[in-house]
Amino acid sequence: MVFDLDGTLIDSAPDIHAASNALLAEDGLPALTFDQIRSFIGKGVPQLVTRILETIGDDPTGPRHAALVHRFEARYETAVGLTLPYPGVVAALDRLAERGFVLGVCTNKPAAPARAVLAHLGLLNRFAAILGGDSLSVRKPDPAPLFATIAALGAVPERCLYVGDSEVDAETAMRAGIPFALYTEGYRKTPVAELPHRFAFGDFSRLPAFAAEVFG
Template sequence: MKVVIFDLDGTLIDSAPDLHRAANLVLQSEGLPAISFEQARSFIGHGAADLMRKVMRASGLGDDAGEHARLLAKFMGHYEGEPGLTTLYPGVVDALARLEAMGCTMGLCTNKPEQPTRIALRHFGLDRYMQAVASGDTLPQRKPDPAPLHHVARALADGTALYVGDSEVDAETAERAGIPFAIYTEGYRKTPLEALPHAHAFDHWDRLPDIVAAHFADAVA
């Protein structure tokens, strides 16, 4: 059984422009200066609540829990609509179709909350490929805790799985889960590639089907 589990932001979709826009709409409504695109991008990885906490700190708003809840609700209001500025990375849909034709069973493990995860998967026609999904609020734990990745792997099969992601969080999650990791190098990673544990690396989605085929051929051998 070939099980491939994907991260979402920075891996399948480039969602940073919409996350940046939503963060700045919150700041604008509070009469505060905008944050840069690079700042917003660097805040992605641990989910929406964490991103909003980092936006608050960067804007000198501190850490107050009530303020955080209020601003996070505003942020989700701006973010949860159709993903207007978000794009699929080149070659994603072709790669998923090829993996499906190869007999792979596929799932998703993201820190993005459930509602926007569902909207994004449907918007980009990825929902039909994902047989099991764990979002940032599906379980009490989220990545880099290995629980959500184990949850998806168990829901799909007991066979060997491969996790495909873009970030430090994904590399740590896969390592703690004991699941081999393939890293997409064009996402939101901040650490040099060599410093992150990974079994495979790829810079274009065209390359993933061959990597997956070789990975599972070796796993069986």
């Protein structure tokens, strides 16, 4: 079983918001609201910075983009103090492991910050494989990172479930031909009914039973 990270297992938006505004302040640029930054999460750091620059009226194709990406990534590994797992995540991971599921993470967050926040939360050793947005030359919704995560787990797509919270995750699963479980309390902007999914849930205690039902 493979999970997205931000908006699925963890609520990292407060840390991403704080880090983004710290960088903007260093350049004398206006701060953005929490809801603005939260809506930019999910497609990786370069896209996050693109959306920030567009919102403040700067050129997202100009020289500031690469500089902000570099500076953001430099502080991303330590941007963990405000991040928490969603309610029920830890217990659900325990129950899935008890039922024999091998777990992985496939995220557009860079791999080092993904590992850093999981380690900070005491969750790193729960996952046998972790692929980030910089692990391959492509990011989700391209299905290649998901397939690579599944392969790293020693699994096959036909015996895998992908769990995510967003439009990007839904498209990734659809393009991979893998059942998708949609966590409804994350960062999606589209109504649940409009996203392709096999199962939608807002309570992590429901996930182990669903996984057992899918795979027997």
